[in-house]
Amino acid sequence: MEKTYDLPKFPESYWSETSSRQSSYAILEENIEVDIAVVGGGISGVTAAYLLAQEGFKVALIEAGQLLNGTTAHTTAKITAQHDLIYDELMQKAGAEKAALYYKANNDALQFIKETIKLHKMECGYSVQDAYVYTDSEAYITKLENEMSAYSSLGIPGSFTDQIPLQIPVKAAVIMQDQAQFHPLQYLYELVRKFVEAGGFIYEKTTAIDVETGPLPEVITSKGHRIKCKHVVSCTHFPFFDGHGFYFSRMHADRSYVLGIHVEDDIKGGMYISAEDPKRSIRYVETSKNTRLLLIGGQSHKTGQGICTINYYEELKRYAEHHFRVKEIAYRWSAQDLVTGDKIPYIGRITESSTNVFVATGYRKWGMTNGTAAALLIRDLIMKKDNAYEELYAPSRSMSLGTIANLIVDNADVAKHLIAGKLEMAHKRAEDLALDEGSVVLLHGKRAGAYKSEDGKLFLVDTTCTHMGCEVEWNNGDRTWDCPCHGSRFAINGDVMEGPAEEPLKTLHLRH
Missing domain, CATH: 2.102.10.10 (Rieske [2Fe-2S] iron-sulphur domain)
Structure with missing residues (x-):
């Protein structure tokens, strides 16, 4: 009889457990005036606040709870432009030009993270890894071949194989070389520190509930305080300010689950996601004890729908016990993200006529690069710089x-x-x-x-x-x-x- 392992009783993210907050921040208790109000303390909000402060703007970053305690703290933290099987689909539905731009935007974000880590000499577990979409289903081999053809057409560095470094059954895989992984909170806490050094203001437990639009918009908090500014940037997962009810009808929320497992297997590297359902996302973490923690994720479903949620963790546990020599299941957590109708995030002016209220949402669980791309694009829009990705991500774009x-x-x-x-x-x-x-x-x-x-x-x-x-x-x-x-x-x-x-x-x- 195979040995089974208990799940941790309560969910906790490895990233949260292994990173210490450097500071606590005050609740906003008065009206203030700044150049830019950034709402939402995840990867998009923190990166945007950092970038804008570096440009000399007076920036306030507000968060309803605690910084970096939401989706960003519950990611698998893959820094990659390989977002499952996406490029063949984008070519078919949005055209080759937009598919190429999507890759370039996310690759630019990857390079920005890499250069920022080097610039600030960050210790955040950054390592270069190849990314794999794999299948063990005959029915998906053609889909992988089509994805590889899309890579070739779009000039994406990649290759096709029938073997991967993991000891799991595989019939085919598409590889995107030279992607990366890291500890997201160690990276972002350093950006927070640099933001504060540049004169930025941070307010936690401060919930934004509305925006009064105009030449100088005002963010209104749940306690009735106001932030008067020149620009508002909404990075709150689901936009806290929805303009004309646009976003509720054009996105849905998905949850997925992760186990952090100590295994006896020699994990040789790489980042993996299955092409078929149920999804299986796999990567390792080099821990402080010089051991490798295997992160196995998947079991996606619409939020609030599906079977009893503890069963999703149980399914991942059974998968891990079947394919790996498990020593301990040390962590479990879940994450949520929003999916747009065409799988491309909404990043830019919140409405077509808006010139000073911006939004970033709908990353489809690929927030490390899409969230960073969002911050880079919004910085350029505020500074009135040309950005090749404005039309691609525009929330007001037409739909097929x-x-x-x-x-x-x-x-x-x-x-x-x-x-x-x-x-x-x-x-x-x-x-x-x-x-x-x-x-x-x-x-x-x-x-x-x-x-x-x-x-x-x-x-x-x-x-x-x-x-x-x-x-x-x-x-x-x-x-x-x-x-x-x-x-x-x-x-x-x-x-x-x-x-x-x-x-x-x-x-x-x-x-x-």
């Missing part, structure tokens, strides 16, 4: 009929979950929950959310999402309430963890 059809399906899915959530009947009572159990329950004759902590404390919330009224579902793997419509996530006490929701779930109480 095929993309529009996909968006119609996505929005029909939102409507289905909105209605289904309202009709779902709960039968469990809050009092019946076991310790460390969460569930939709019946409370005073209505649907509610309940979680009983390990010490017996009961948390009760209204399950109606404060964004657009969908009913949230319990995420057992991460102990959160997730919205199946637009991906908002809430803590056990109802606090917002990820937008687009800005207000917490309503707290409820038992009647005695």
Whole structure:
């Protein structure tokens, strides 16, 4: 009988556990005036703030929670322009010119990260790696051959093979040479330090809820304070300011899962992702103990939809135990990102007529390069410099009929979950929950959310999402309430963890 290994009881990212915050930052408690307000403390916001401060602008960076504690802290941290099987699809749907620009933008971002690490002599685990999209399915070999043909047509350095350095079954693979991996938080904390040295201001636990547009726009916080500025840059995962309701109907949120595993196998390097579903993303980390931690990710699904979420971790565990000699499962975590209709991020002016409010979103889980490309593009737009990628990423770009059809399906899915959530009947009572159990329950004759902590404390919330009224579902793997419509996530006490929701779930109480 094969030995099995326990999952860590609570999710924690390896990146967060192995990087220490250098400073804590104040909450914004007054009105201020700056040149540029950057909202969102992930890779896009931090990089944009750093770049703009280097250009001499007075910049304020605000974050609803803590800097670098969202999607950026839960990535697999591959710095690569190989974003799964994307280039043949882009050539077919968007044309060769845009496909080539997409590669160049992400390759430029890779080179920027490399040069920035060298410039500041950063110790952040940076190493050059080849990236592989592989398959063990006969049905996907032709798709990989088509992707290799796209590489050749677009001038992307790459090669085709039927072997990879990992000891897993493979029938074919496409290689993109000289990509990279790193420790994202060690890199970004250094950019934060350089930003502050350049005169930048940082405010944490400061939630932006709206923008008053105009020649001098004002960012309004949840506490009613205002940041008057010349330019606003929204890097908040889901845009906190949506202009004309454009973004909610043109993106959906996906979650995926990662295990950090100590193995006995000799991992020879490389970064890997399977072409077929369920996705398997694999890379290693050189730890401080001179051992290699294997990161195995995958099991993507729309946020708030799918099977009980702990089962996604269990599937990755079974995969790891089948293919590798597992010693310990040390970490588990999940990540969320947004997917646009045509798989190209929205980066640029938030609306076609806007000249001073910018947005960056929709990275499809490839945020290390797309997020960096976003910061570089927005810097150039603010400085009125030409940038070859403006039209490619423009949020106001036209969509193909095929993309529009996909968006119609996505929005029909939102409507289905909105209605289904309202009709779902709960039968469990809050009092019946076991310790460390969460569930939709019946409370005073209505649907509610309940979680009983390990010490017996009961948390009760209204399950109606404060964004657009969908009913949230319990995420057992991460102990959160997730919205199946637009991906908002809430803590056990109802606090917002990820937008687009800005207000917490309503707290409820038992009647005695």
